[in-house]
Amino acid sequence: MFPRPIEHAPVSRRIIYQVMLPISLFVWLLPLLAIFMTSIRSAKDINSGNVFGWPSSFDLFANYSGVFIRSNAGQYFLNSIWITVPTVALSISLACLAGYALAIYKFRASVPLFFLFIAGNFVPFQILMVPVRELSVQTGLYNTVTGLVLFHAAFQTGFCTLFMRNFIRALPFELIESARIDGVKEWHIFWYLVLPLVRPAVAALSVLIFTFVWNDFFWATVLTQGESSKPVTAGLNALNGQFVSNWHLVSAAAILAAMPPVLMFFLMQKHFIAGLTLGATKG
Amino acid sequence: MKKILASLVTAASLTVSSAYAGELIIIYNDLNPTPKAAFEKVVSDFEAANPDINVKLSINDREAHKPAIRNFLSAGPPDITAWYPGNRMGPFVDAGLIEDISDLWASDPNLSSSFEAIKPTMTRDGKQWGVPYSYYQWGIYYRKDIFDKMGIAEPKTWSEFLAACEKLKSGGVTPITIGSKYLWTAAGVFDYLNLRTNGYDVHNDLTAGKIAYTDDRIRATFAKWEELVRPGYFVENHTSMSWQEAVAPFASGDAAMYVMGNFAVSVMKEAGLSQDQIDYFPFPEITPGMPRAEEAPADALFIPSGAKNKDDARKFLAFVARPDVLSEWNGTIGQLPPHSEAEVSEDKFIQQGMATVSTAAGLAQFYDRDAPAEMAKAGMEGFQEFMVKPDRLDAILKRLDKVQKKVYK
Amino acid sequence: MRSGHRNSLSLMPVLFIAPALLFFVVYVILPIFQSFFISFHEWDGLGEMTWIGFDHYVNLLDDDRFYTSLKNNLLWLVFYTLSVPAGLFIALYLNQTVTGIRLYKSLFFFPFVISQIVVGLIFSWFYNPTFGVVGHVFEFFGAAPPSILGDERYVTYGIIVAGLWPQIAYCMILYLTGLNNVATEQIEAGRLDGAKGWRLLWHVVLPQLWPATFLAIVVTVIGALRSFDMIAIMTQGGPYGSSNVLSYYMYETALSEYGYEMGYGSAIAVVLFMIMMVFIIAFLWKMYQDEKDWR
Numbered sequence: 005m006f007p008r009p010i011e012h013a014p015v016s017r018r019i020i021y022q023v024m025l026p027i028s029l030f031v032w033l034l035p036l037l038a039i040f041m042t043s044i045r046s047a048k049d050i051n052s053g054n055v056f057g058w059p060s061s062f063d064l065f066a067n068y069s070g071v072f073i074r075s076n077a078g079q080y081f082l083n084s085i086w087i088t089v090p091t092v093a094l095s096i097s098l099a100c101l102a103g104y105a106l107a108i109y110k111f112r113a114s115v116p117l118f119f120l121f122i123a124g125n126f127v128p129f130q131i132l133m134v135p136v137r138e139l140s141v142q143t144g145l146y147n148t149v150t151g152l153v154l155f156h157a158a159f160q161t162g163f164c165t166l167f168m169r170n171f172i173r174a175l176p177f178e179l180i181e182s183a184r185i186d187g188v189k190e191w192h193i194f195w196y197l198v199l200p201l202v203r204p205a206v207a208a209l210s211v212l213i214f215t216f217v218w219n220d221f222f223w224a225t226v227l228t229q230g231e232s233s234k235p236v237t238a239g240l241n242a243l244n245g246q247f248v249s250n251w252h253l254v255s256a257a258a259i260l261a262a263m264p265p266v267l268m269f270f271l272m273q274k275h276f277i278a279g280l281t282l283g284a285t286k287g
Numbered sequence: 288m289k290k291i292l293a294s295l296v297t298a299a300s301l302t303v304s305s306a307y308a309g310e311l312i313i314i315y316n317d318l319n320p321t322p323k324a325a326f327e328k329v330v331s332d333f334e335a336a337n338p339d340i341n342v343k344l345s346i347n348d349r350e351a352h353k354p355a356i357r358n359f360l361s362a363g364p365p366d367i368t369a370w371y372p373g374n375r376m377g378p379f380v381d382a383g384l385i386e387d388i389s390d391l392w393a394s395d396p397n398l399s400s401s402f403e404a405i406k407p408t409m410t411r412d413g414k415q416w417g418v419p420y421s422y423y424q425w426g427i428y429y430r431k432d433i434f435d436k437m438g439i440a441e442p443k444t445w446s447e448f449l450a451a452c453e454k455l456k457s458g459g460v461t462p463i464t465i466g467s468k469y470l471w472t473a474a475g476v477f478d479y480l481n482l483r484t485n486g487y488d489v490h491n492d493l494t495a496g497k498i499a500y501t502d503d504r505i506r507a508t509f510a511k512w513e514e515l516v517r518p519g520y521f522v523e524n525h526t527s528m529s530w531q532e533a534v535a536p537f538a539s540g541d542a543a544m545y546v547m548g549n550f551a552v553s554v555m556k557e558a559g560l561s562q563d564q565i566d567y568f569p570f571p572e573i574t575p576g577m578p579r580a581e582e583a584p585a586d587a588l589f590i591p592s593g594a595k596n597k598d599d600a601r602k603f604l605a606f607v608a609r610p611d612v613l614s615e616w617n618g619t620i621g622q623l624p625p626h627s628e629a630e631v632s633e634d635k636f637i638q639q640g641m642a643t644v645s646t647a648a649g650l651a652q653f654y655d656r657d658a659p660a661e662m663a664k665a666g667m668e669g670f671q672e673f674m675v676k677p678d679r680l681d682a683i684l685k686r687l688d689k690v691q692k693k694v695y696k
Numbered sequence: 697m698r699s700g701h702r703n704s705l706s707l708m709p710v711l712f713i714a715p716a717l718l719f720f721v722v723y724v725i726l727p728i729f730q731s732f733f734i735s736f737h738e739w740d741g742l743g744e745m746t747w748i749g750f751d752h753y754v755n756l757l758d759d760d761r762f763y764t765s766l767k768n769n770l771l772w773l774v775f776y777t778l779s780v781p782a783g784l785f786i787a788l789y790l791n792q793t794v795t796g797i798r799l800y801k802s803l804f805f806f807p808f809v810i811s812q813i814v815v816g817l818i819f820s821w822f823y824n825p826t827f828g829v830v831g832h833v834f835e836f837f838g839a840a841p842p843s844i845l846g847d848e849r850y851v852t853y854g855i856i857v858a859g860l861w862p863q864i865a866y867c868m869i870l871y872l873t874g875l876n877n878v879a880t881e882q883i884e885a886g887r888l889d890g891a892k893g894w895r896l897l898w899h900v901v902l903p904q905l906w907p908a909t910f911l912a913i914v915v916t917v918i919g920a921l922r923s924f925d926m927i928a929i930m931t932q933g934g935p936y937g938s939s940n941v942l943s944y945y946m947y948e949t950a951l952s953e954y955g956y957e958m959g960y961g962s963a964i965a966v967v968l969f970m971i972m973m974v975f976i977i978a979f980l981w982k983m984y985q986d987e988k989d990w991r
Contacts, residue, residue, distance in 0.1 A: 127976075155723055162720065
């Protein structure tokens with residue numbers, strides 16, 4: 005265990021460590037705490053310049069509900085859900101199929117295709133921006149939730165395929181082989197044998213893709229315009245313009261916008277971390 | 288048989304056209320409470336006068352509307368959209384995305400007679416493309432109470448202006464506030480300095496690309512600007528402030544003047560100032576005897592060429608052009624109606640604004656509407672940079688010339 | 697039965713891959729080529745496209761804004777990768793088994809889960825010279841607070857610091873997982889040999905953490921070159937374009953309020969893409985080598 009386990013260190017060191025932990029966490033999360041404090045402040049405080057001092061009143065409910073009442077935040081949230089959830093479902097489905105193919109079958113194109121998916125995940129968005137926007141406009145998908153879902157699903161497929169392929173590769177191949185010898189059709193092997201086994205990977209991917217797509221700002225800005233399909237990230241930018249100098253409202257909006265992935269994270273930590281760190285270890 | 292078929296077709300086409308007739312889709316671009324309420328009132332008044340028309344209104348935030356419009360004009364356009372005239376409508380008009388409404392201008396009793404001053408702004412290639420609903424004066428808004436306390440009168444000439452700034456500064460007050468994070472605020476200062484130093488024609492030649500930025504006359508404008516920048520008459524850290532954030536020092540008394548448009552008054556009041564504490568004077572004279580041109584940008588409504596319900600859209604524009612509608616609307620938002628017969632509110636700013644604008648030798652539309660987009664962006668960035676680093680003037684002007692050559696080919 | 701099986705085996709991979717591949721080609725692969733194509737045209741996104749060959753690229757060479765963006769991208773590349781060692785040190789710091797350490801680890805990871813837009817907003821207020829924490833700190837020491845986001849000298853660094861916050865959290869989690877899987881026998885052996893502290897870290901632990909380090913570097917480099925959200929929300933490339941990066945400059949030119957130059961923007965995107973391809977190919981090559989070893 006590295007560094008030296010603290011239990012083996014002198015008591016004084018242990019105590020210092022235990023004391024430093026919460027202090028260092030406080031410093032690390034200071035920006036978040038600051039924004040939370042701002043979000044429960046009253047408008048009076050903000051206007052009189054009392055932004056980081058002790059609040060004169062605690063307006064948590066007023067501010068957070070104010071965000072919804074005074075703007076389209078509710079619509080933005082719904083849009084985010086409508087965009088994120090189908091994307092997760094679609095990209096994982098596509099990736100399970102593709103990952104299975106790349107992992108199980110030996111064919112000449114499998115390694116190049118695999119690397120194509122990886123590389124595609126790393127390209128800068130800007131190289132896709134103009135053509136994807138044009139495509140969306142011409143197919144009538146511009147400024148629709150569907151348009152965003154289709155794009156995000158396509159783009160995330162790269163990462164998801166990489167993930168699923170590695171995961172499926174790690175499964176014992178004898179299971180597949182014996183099923184084949186038994187004459188089980190390929191599709192049934194995939195559906196009844198492999199899919200149940202990859203549930204942990206699917207869980208991890210779901211959480212990750214949810215976070216990435218929920219937090220996306222660029223494509224929300226490029227592919228949507230009006231209030232009807234705008235998700236929270238682009239909406240936050242608009243709210244920042246609308247509530248200018250109303251820091252308490254924008255902070256509340258920002259915290260609300262950040263909430264769902266955070267909740268997801270705390271509820272499904274193990275999966276989240278498993279998803280991010282696959283490839284960080286071998287074996 | 289043929290008769291039955293014919294009547295079926297007629298019936299079908301009637302239902303199709305009546306599906307569109309009767310629904311009017313409008314996209315507006317101001318979510319701030321007062322303008323939003325004012326426009327919603329216009330819409331409901333229109334619906335009351337035209338019970339067979341149902342308006343579907345959606346409103347974008349002002350900044351979000353700017354990239355949005357270039358998308359929705361081609362993909363799923365509404366029947367009416369808000370936008371800006373002058374060079375700002377240029378790209379869309381040239382691409383055939385806006386409906387030519389010269390016919391409406393010729394036939395409508397209001398548009399054909401009472402919009403003469405503003406008609407050139409709405410015209411391109413000899414045709415009219417939109418209907419202006421409001422315009423507003425720019426000038427210098429100042430803290431009357433601070434001026435009175437320090438014994439400063441409204442400056443009329445440049446030397447009086449500099450003297451006022453010096454007096455304010457030595458009294459511990461920053462003379463001028465500005466929030467240059469949104470670049471157009473600096474452009475407002477440039478426009479006025481240029482209009483006052485060189486006049487309306489030279490300014491228009493510059494924005495039309497006929498004069499270089501390194502021209503001596505433009506250098507003279509910057510020399511005047513430098514007289515404000517060097518002694519530190521502008522508020523500090525303005526590059527990170529939006530124009531609304533720059534109201535804070537004005538409201539708290541740390542700054543006493545603001546080169547702004549009339550829309551800022553409501554924000555100043557929201558920041559806690561009373562009507563008596565704020566007053567207005569037109570930008571002072573720089574070159575003695577130079578005819579006074581003013582900035583008076585207009586807001587307008589347009590019909591996209593892809594709109595489905597152009598008939599009702601024209602009706603809406605005709606409704607908007609009525610003097611009573613314009614008076615009420617502009618009265619609420621504190622701006623000027625472009626109809627020469629329309630009543631103007633009694634508010635002191637509007638009255639002074641009306642006086643300023645109606646006696647102007649020419650009306651400029653603002654740098655980012657008079658100059659094409661790419662030039663405007665480079666120019667405004669140059670202005671902001673100059674305000675922070677006046678020593679770089681030469682490099683900035685040379686760079687602007689380079690952009691000018693590229694843009695105005 | 698045998699031959700039927702073989703036929704179905706050769707057809708099956710195609711069927712399985714086809715849907716994903718179709719999406720990917722349409723939305724990712726094809727657009728890359730289309731962007732190249734557009735970059736050879738003059739187009740305002742509204743009207744007709746006109747062929748101008750390499751003119752945009754020639755203009756780029758003479759464009760101050762382009763060089764500013766390039767310089768800033770370089771700064772991002774250099775300083776953003778600090779998140780890798782920073783993540784390692786925090787991971788080492790937290791790699792103890794005291795009560796509640798799991799909660800600490802989760803909370804330290806928190807910033808990564810938040811949208812970059814929110815992080816950008818938070819730091820914008822932090823840096824505000826009038827009421828931000830930075831302002832207060834400077835005033836406490838009696839100095840005039842700098843306007844970090846308004847000063848061309850500091851602005852890019854200020855944004856990078858904001859970006860580092862979630863990125864360090866990400867590297868930290870990679871290293872924490874890696875540390876969990878470090879072979880304890882090797883460490884014990886090292887300790888018995890008398891190695892400790894830095895030497896132990898450098899010679900025994902770090903080599904075992906290579907997969908984590910590699911992944912951290914890959915994601916961080918890609919992130920540094922791609923970064924857009926922070927610049928968009930914090931400065932929009934300002935003041936007067938001094939914090940611009942290629943990704944934002946491209947967006948500005950093609951799609952923003954004053955930008956109607958799709959062709960020029962596409963040329964910038966192509967340049968950014970080529971720069972990133974250098975790194976992507978290097979990474980893929982390394983991954984390929986690792987794959988071969990692993991088989």
